[in-house]
Amino acid sequence: MTSIAARLGRLFETQRVVVWHDPAGEHTASLEALDLPDVEVLRVQNNEFALKHRFLREESETKFLVYRSGQVPEKTGNWLLDQDLAWGVFSADKATLLRQDLGLDGEDVDEVVAAHEAFFADETLVAALKPRLARGDGPLQVRAKMSAVLLEEKDHSLREITRRLLIEHASGKGKGKHTASFDRLAEHDLDAYFWQGAASIYGYESAQPSMADFVLWLFTQASLRFPGQGTAVRNIRLDFESWRNDRRSQQAMQKLAEKVAQDISYADQIENHDFRDLLEDDVFPQTEQKIISALAGKVADRTISAGEVAEIVRKRKLNSLWYERYEAAYQGLETAADLITRLWTIDLSITSFDDGLTKYRTGWYVIDQRYRQFLHQASTLADRSDVLEHLREQIDRQYLARFLQPLGEAWSRQLDALTAWKSDVLRPQTKFFNDHVAPLHRKDRRVVVIISDALRYEVADELKREINGQDKYSAVLDAEMALLGVLPSYTQMGMAALLPHTTIGPTGKDDRVQVDGQAAGGAANRSKILAEVGGTAVKADDVLRNMNRDGLRALLQEHKVVYVYHNRIDAVGDKMETELNTPEAVAAALEDLKTLVRKLMNAYAGTVMITADHGFLYQEVKPADPDFVSEALPQGDEIFKQARRYVLGKGLKAAAALHTFTAVQLGLDGEGMQVQVPRANLRLRRSGSGTRFVHGGASLQEIVVPVVKVTKKRTSDLSQVEVRIMAEGDKITTGQIVVRFYQEDAVTEKVQARTVRVGLYVDDVLISNQPELHFDRTSEDKRDRFQDVRLLLSREADEFNGRTVELRLEEPITGTTGWKTMPQKATYALKRSFTSDFDF
Structure with a gap:
């Protein structure tokens, strides 16, 4: 009665007469407990005319509460109908009180209150719901916001409610097919509402819906590239992209993908697929493994060009959710492809001592670099560490046979003719x-x-x-x-x-x-x-x-x-x-x-x-026996140091497997001192030391x-590549638009790559997907620096048909998870010829 008195008090602040209908007579006995100063309570007891005469004629300045219990006669049978229409009717049933307290209009909301008694009986839940509601909210909006309260989710959209449920499902919390959060929805009779939304907005229908079944359906549809047409297909495609790309849910979606891939034996499904047919797929990690395995074989067999490998790696980096996990493998493949191309096209001819020095430091050194980089990348694979093993064996074999050994021999021939350790170029x-x-x-x-x-x-x-x-x-x-x-x-x-x-x-x-x-x-x-x-x-x-x-x-x-x-x-x-x-x-x-x-x-x-x-x-590869000089070497009158790649001594005996120099020839002090180094890449035999990593000799890599x-510098000298929007047309007439972007500059050491997020907005409302683009091309050819992106309009877009849409670019804020808006933008008129049934 205290709550009722407060509501009545607010009404009497603006009107003199309040008519209260109480059909069930719930408050007849407690009516006198109302504490309404300066208000007289009148009961309707077949005395309607007398009451009207009193508060309209006799006491026209007095405030009256006209209380009526039981059923009210219809139409002309209701002698107080004119007063009902004039002042409005106050009702104190729970549903009405709640609706009024929550600031909602429409009796259809009463149905929600009646259907979810447990929710509205919980003062904590009602208190959390109230600030979320807006006048004009109908049953669907109220239930959506109730769901958000139960899940402690700020956003009440189906996308965000589903995101929360997917994250918890991936964590393994809960029992059986559902999670604790979903069970909470069910406890308050909101589970059917959720599945109704999943059916009408996403197209998910099942005789026995569950989160486990929804996850299986979701990833199966994604692996099929969301077949079909219509708003539901576009909705689930957009929201799936949001769930996977958003850092809040990305890890959870990866866990779910791995589980589904095992459940449906996805690796077996793609076993006989050509890897090129999978380049547009990135739902399951097995796709990445298949592509990497196939590329490794083709790189090893030299049946794919380094350029094609680089382009495939770039596309996977741009489009694949799994790229980061397999980045070392992809980088290794790209490095290996470049290395093998160089190994099969290099000319190792040397015309003089200085010619060898010049060619090594102006180009040949890159082969040593690529070899080392590949080995490092291959050794840091997160999983499936054996995927590059065959390629690794080929790289080792070809590096030795096509570069290290022939270069060592060619260089040794120049050392044979050398009389002094000096150069005109170094x-x-x-x-x-x-x-x-x-x-x-x-x-x-x-x-x-x-x-x-x-x-x-x-x-x-x-x-x-x-x-x-x-x-x-x-x-x-x-x-x-x-x-x-x-x-x-x-x-x-x-x-x-x-x-x-x-x-x-x-x-x-x-x-x-x-x-x-x-x-x-x-x-x-x-x-x-x-x-x-x-x-x-x-x-x-x-x-x-x-x-x-x-x-x-x-x-x-x-x-x-x-x-x-x-x-x-x-x-x-x-x-x-x-x-x-x-x-x-x-x-x-x-x-x-x-x-x-x-x-x-x-x-x-x-x-x-x-x-x-x-x-x-x-x-x-561990050197084999032919990679060592004879066990009988070195020989000399006095040997005071012998290592894998050099000998220091006096009276050293010449040998075909060794280059011999005097201290004078090498520009060193030491009377009678001599130095011997093995030819090419040979090692001296010595117990207790390594044989793969050696130095001390005269190879180009050593000297x-x-x-x-x-x-x-005092001022910044780094910049990022500039990005230009190549807008074609100024209208959006369908549910999608393709936009072309141009990278103004080639990436260099001082001009860095740029990551950009693209989206369509009306004011501050995002109405499309929001893909990330990587502008990282190093090519000087302008034709290589274009990128296209397909933007799909979301269900929110229907609310803005006929409005101006802005294409915005955002880039990461360094050191944070936030994004900032870039100055580049383009505007379009949204003129779609249909309206969608996205509202939920």
């Missing part, structure tokens, strides 16, 4: 300090040199590209700046060659080296040598892990020359137990070096140079030493 590694550091030192400029042990030329090329991909950083790896590495190409000799010195040579004790008569091994000795030019030596691990920016600044202010010694590649590769992890070690080294550069530059290092002591030879110069 400066010697021993001149590095004089050529690169001293000029800056004389100008009193701060110089940092990072020496990364075994940073091969091809690895430095990848490092250069990755540094250039960072804002404000500029890295240069000029082929003319490369160094002719010292021979033999082992760590102690290469590290010593990079120090300031006049003379350099082995000490004759093991592999130790001295410069200007001083020991050059170890950080302490190198710091002592660098101190003579105001410099010092530090370990990269100390910079990476133990020094903050202030500590680095202090170090750089105290020393004008700082050598930073980094050892990741050689530390892993030069051990028998870990040499097979060389590709992974290179990847880790690249990350280390980028971090070092950032830390040093942030501490105001002026110029950072990155170089190496030597390169390396690497093959994944072409890179120099990368890194500087930092």
